[in-house]
Amino acid sequence: MRLLWTVLGSALLAGACCPDCPPVLHPDGSINGTDASAGQDAGVSARGFRATGSAIAMTADDSAALFLTFRTGAQQGRGQTGVAKYTLNLTASPPTMTAAGSIDDIGDAHQLIIGPDNDTAYAASAMGLLKLTGISGPNPPRMALMTDVGAEPRGMALSPSGALLYVASWMDGTVTVYNTSDLSTKSTIDLNRTLAASGLLGPNISPRPALAHPYAVAITDNGDSNDNDETVYVTEFFSQMIAGVPIADDRWWDIGRQGIVYRFDVATETVKAPISLSARMISDPTFVDSETFTTGCFPNQLSASAIHDGKLFVAGTCASPRGPIGPVIDPMSGQEQGTSNFKTVVHPAIWIVDTASNTELPLASALLSESYQQRFDADQVPDDQHRRMPLDIRDMIFAPGTNDLYLVARGADAIFRISYDANASAKMASPYFIDLAQAMPRPGTLPRGIAISTRSKRALVINEHSRNVSILDLDAQSVLVDAEIGLPGAVGPEQRINDGHRDFVTGLGRWSYLGQAWSACESCHPEGLSDGVTWFLPTGPRQTPALDGAFSKNQMNTLKFFGWTADADEVSDYEMFTRRISGGVGAIVHGMSSPPINDDRIVFAGENPIASGQVQASERDDGINGSTANLLPSGGSRVKSVVDDWDFITAYLQVVRPPRSPSNISMSDVAAGLVLFVGNNCVGCHAAEEWTISRRFYTPSPMLNDPDPMHGVLAMGTYMARGLFPAGINPPLDRTPMPPLRTPGAQDAMIECILRSVGTYGVAPIGVRVKEVRDDMQTASLGTDGYNPPSLFSLGVSAPYLHAGNARTLEELFTDTFAAHSAAFPVMGQMFPGSGDRATLVRQLIAFLLSINDQMMPENPPQQINGFSPLLCPLQFP
Numbered sequence: 001m002r003l004l005w006t007v008l009g010s011a012l013l014a015g016a017c018c019p020d021c022p023p024v025l026h027p028d029g030s031i032n033g034t035d036a037s038a039g040q041d042a043g044v045s046a047r048g049f050r051a052t053g054s055a056i057a058m059t060a061d062d063s064a065a066l067f068l069t070f071r072t073g074a075q076q077g078r079g080q081t082g083v084a085k086y087t088l089n090l091t092a093s094p095p096t097m098t099a100a101g102s103i104d105d106i107g108d109a110h111q112l113i114i115g116p117d118n119d120t121a122y123a124a125s126a127m128g129l130l131k132l133t134g135i136s137g138p139n140p141p142r143m144a145l146m147t148d149v150g151a152e153p154r155g156m157a158l159s160p161s162g163a164l165l166y167v168a169s170w171m172d173g174t175v176t177v178y179n180t181s182d183l184s185t186k187s188t189i190d191l192n193r194t195l196a197a198s199g200l201l202g203p204n205i206s207p208r209p210a211l212a213h214p215y216a217v218a219i220t221d222n223g224d225s226n227d228n229d230e231t232v233y234v235t236e237f238f239s240q241m242i243a244g245v246p247i248a249d250d251r252w253w254d255i256g257r258q259g260i261v262y263r264f265d266v267a268t269e270t271v272k273a274p275i276s277l278s279a280r281m282i283s284d285p286t287f288v289d290s291e292t293f294t295t296g297c298f299p300n301q302l303s304a305s306a307i308h309d310g311k312l313f314v315a316g317t318c319a320s321p322r323g324p325i326g327p328v329i330d331p332m333s334g335q336e337q338g339t340s341n342f343k344t345v346v347h348p349a350i351w352i353v354d355t356a357s358n359t360e361l362p363l364a365s366a367l368l369s370e371s372y373q374q375r376f377d378a379d380q381v382p383d384d385q386h387r388r389m390p391l392d393i394r395d396m397i398f399a400p401g402t403n404d405l406y407l408v409a410r411g412a413d414a415i416f417r418i419s420y421d422a423n424a425s426a427k428m429a430s431p432y433f434i435d436l437a438q439a440m441p442r443p444g445t446l447p448r449g450i451a452i453s454t455r456s457k458r459a460l461v462i463n464e465h466s467r468n469v470s471i472l473d474l475d476a477q478s479v480l481v482d483a484e485i486g487l488p489g490a491v492g493p494e495q496r497i498n499d500g501h502r503d504f505v506t507g508l509g510r511w512s513y514l515g516q517a518w519s520a521c522e523s524c525h526p527e528g529l530s531d532g533v534t535w536f537l538p539t540g541p542r543q544t545p546a547l548d549g550a551f552s553k554n555q556m557n558t559l560k561f562f563g564w565t566a567d568a569d570e571v572s573d574y575e576m577f578t579r580r581i582s583g584g585v586g587a588i589v590h591g592m593s594s595p596p597i598n599d600d601r602i603v604f605a606g607e608n609p610i611a612s613g614q615v616q617a618s619e620r621d622d623g624i625n626g627s628t629a630n631l632l633p634s635g636g637s638r639v640k641s642v643v644d645d646w647d648f649i650t651a652y653l654q655v656v657r658p659p660r661s662p663s664n665i666s667m668s669d670v671a672a673g674l675v676l677f678v679g680n681n682c683v684g685c686h687a688a689e690e691w692t693i694s695r696r697f698y699t700p701s702p703m704l705n706d707p708d709p710m711h712g713v714l715a716m717g718t719y720m721a722r723g724l725f726p727a728g729i730n731p732p733l734d735r736t737p738m739p740p741l742r743t744p745g746a747q748d749a750m751i752e753c754i755l756r757s758v759g760t761y762g763v764a765p766i767g768v769r770v771k772e773v774r775d776d777m778q779t780a781s782l783g784t785d786g787y788n789p790p791s792l793f794s795l796g797v798s799a800p801y802l803h804a805g806n807a808r809t810l811e812e813l814f815t816d817t818f819a820a821h822s823a824a825f826p827v828m829g830q831m832f833p834g835s836g837d838r839a840t841l842v843r844q845l846i847a848f849l850l851s852i853n854d855q856m857m858p859e860n861p862p863q864q865i866n867g868f869s870p871l872l873c874p875l876q877f878p
């Protein structure tokens with residue numbers, strides 16, 4: 001037996017290390033014991049109400065449930081979230097749920113919460129903060145009050161007495177405290193201030209909206225009637241750099257960041273120094289990657305939290321972006337033989353903080369992929385669909401009166417139970433998870449929230465994709481009945497979007513290695529947006545782009561070129577991510593084995609040799625070569641896929657909503673910033689509906705996209721400068737006056753006419769590391785010909801910026817380090833940002849950038865700047 005993790009991060013910073021820690025895997029299945037001080041339970045309080053928000057809640061007497069109804073894709077794709085009340089009889093056999101009223105449209109919402117009086121409830125949505133009454137009894141709930149709430153509300157929690165409500169605004173970077181009596185604002189706690197002061201975002205950064213991204217909220221409860229002696233904990237969703245990291249080698253890419261938890265007392269509301277959650281190396285041999293490097297990961301996407309027994313439990317996604325990715329292929333058979341890299345992408349994890357010392361208990365924190373892998377191995381669970389990882393934890397709660405933590409794993413369609421002992425040692429026992437998707441007649445898919453009864457061993461789970469509620473029997477650890485909750489099922493275009501969303505979020509079936517929920521599109525694109533991580537990919541270090549700008553919101557068929565180097569032109573090109581990053585079979589398949597197997601694949605990316613059973617397309621169709629859409633059932637290829645999931649994912653990506661702009665920015669700064677944006681010719685590259693000039697100007701087909709420079713229509717097409725296009729901005733033009741529209745040849749193919757070289761390759765300010773290598777961590781990355789101008793949606797939730805996360809903040813992006821970018825199309829006789837007080841001008845420009853979303857009128861690209869056209873690609877081709 002040996003140490004499972006090498007604890008780095010905080011331990012390293014403290015100069016400590018733990019090379020010879022005592023054995024930690026116990027025969028009963030528990031892991032990682034450590035000491036912990038006693039404390040109070042606040043998962044469900046002594047008063048019997050759950051103080052933290054969820055997508056579902058139950059009254060303490062089990063008489064009624066209130067939940068959010070998610071209708072992804074409804075209303076022409078915009079989606080619809082409502083609130084529904086059901087009365088319950090959980091002791092009947094089978095238990096029953098009866099509809100008792102609903103409010104169908106409250107705008108996008110993530111959580112609601114029922115107060116200790118069991119009759120009042122609160123929901124934070126895009127519309128505002130709602131107070132509902134009439135939750136108990138048989139009557140429909142009534143909307144009693146409504147007030148403003150910060151942009152993109154996420155987590156919420158009630159003080160033990162129910163007098164105060166805390167709501168986190170993911171976009172504003174604040175937590176607003178409401179008096180529940182009249183929903184008046186007691187105060188607004190600005191976490192942007194805390195993060196700016198921490199120094200983690202670099203020097204000289206002034207607080208402003210959308211620096212911090214508070215998400216899950218939890219409050220202690222010491223059982224007395226006084227709220228003033230309690231503490232509020234708020235997770236920061238995104239990882240932050242570790243200042244002054246002592247590691248010079250490539251391990252840094254896996255462990256150079258940390259998680260952050262904010263905290264403040266109810267009485268003073270003074271935010272204390274943030275609590276750090278540490279990154280760590282994983283010495284378990286299962287997770288050693290194909291280059292025999294020990295992998296590591298850092299806490300990110302801190303999505304849920306719970307307080308129990310004097311500890312704060314934080315769930316999230318531990319990201320492991322260092323290369324390599326992809327399988328090791330047997331050179332003789334073409335079969336995948338080394339698959340460990342599929343297990344070193346993301347790890348669901350629970351970090352544990354001692355609420356007395358307010359420090360992490362690193363030995364109690366656990367990477368759940370590792371814990372379950374060890375458990376499954378020890379119990380000889382077959383290495384197939386019988387194993388599953390708790391991917392994408394959206395909610396978690398301790399069952400009242402127990403030490404059992406229930407996790408809602410949206411990416412695995414399952415509820416996982418972890419039993420903790422007094423030392424916060426975790427134990428996973430069979431059955432390892434409750435499989436909602438197996439429940440008949442109506443499977444539960446994409447679970448979002450859980451509510452557990454305080455009186456019976458029953459729990460309710462709201463499922464986002466299947467639009468139903470699963471009732472669980474916690475004694476039997478199984479689904480009891482699957483309640484029909486009367487929500488209209490999705491049909492037509494709504495169904496395509498709803499199903500595309502499921503394909504995007506799930507790691508089951510064809511979507512990750514052995515269908516075991518190792519990772520999914522959502523793992524890097526939370527809510528279809530960005531995880532803020534720079535991944536090492538076959539093209540180079542690549543920050544995850546938010547996908548809200550992938551398609552025009554008004555003309556669904558208008559899309560930008562994809563990838564930082566314009567190396568993809570169809571959503572289905574990301575089949576290669578499913579296959580090579582997540583290890584899934586994918587959805588371009590000639591057969592439908594159950595479960596899916598790699599032999600089902602249609603291969604199209606130049607594979608050689610071709611594994612037995614697989615079928616080869618007649619041409620290369622990856623990236624901008626050929627057309628993967630042509631291989632779909634709706635396409636024209638002879639060899640065609642038998643499943644149309646990629647059409648569904650495309651339908652979903654067409655409607656990914658750009659987040660709301662911060663509600664706390666200065667509108668006069670926004671107005672002044674727009675003038676600067678236009679005046680500094682930013683519109684020469686960031687214009688039109690998606691705020692980029694990048695626009696696919698052709699319909700992909702095998703003939704058009706043939707990589708052969710003698711045959712391919714695109715490869716034979718050329719472009720040229722109109723007017724004196726500035727030298728250096730499009731390097732292919734400097735080499736020859738009429739370069740081809742795309743790079744000739746299938747390898748490293750890019751759309752050359754859209755690339756703009758803006759002085760960012762390998763460039764970073766002091767304190768930020770950028771390494772221009774591909775996923776082998778050695779070969780130089782692509783990018784010297786420039787980058788595909790990104791969309792400017794959701795800048796408030798996608799730091800750090802540029803292809804490799806070169807700039808921690810927008811402030812840093814507009815320093816002289818990146819002057820070649822901000823003054824790429826200079827205003828005659830002026831250096832960016834023109835004359836005046838630079839700090840003020842940058843503040844105004846940033847306010848404008850943060851305000852960009854699909855509610856705003858886009859700017860058109862100018863015909864002429866300084867006597868040249870900023871556009872190089874044709875508008876339509878051929």
Ligand code: HEC
Nearest residue numbers: 520521524535542543544545550562563564565574577578
């Ligand atoms: C490991 C993290 C990760 C996973 C998993 C992932 N992506 Fe991405 N995605 C990225 C990164 C990084 C890029 C940028 C790639 C580049 O520049 O070449 C990207 C780019 C994209 C783009 C292009 C966006 C643009 O505007 O340039 C689309 C579309 C996309 N991903 C869709 C998907 C889909 C669909 C899946 C699931 C099959 C998926 N991604 C899985 C990280 C990920």
Ligand code: HEC
Nearest residue numbers: 680681682685756760787788789790801802803822824825
């Ligand atoms: C010549 C074209 C060009 C001009 C002019 C230009 N940009 Fe950019 N911009 C780019 C490219 C290309 C990138 C991506 C570079 C990279 O990733 O290394 C980029 C990146 C950005 C980003 C980061 C986006 C992200 O998601 O990381 C922002 C913000 C931005 N630009 C704003 C501006 C503003 C504001 C101006 C005017 C002051 C401006 N740009 C002028 C081409 C341009």
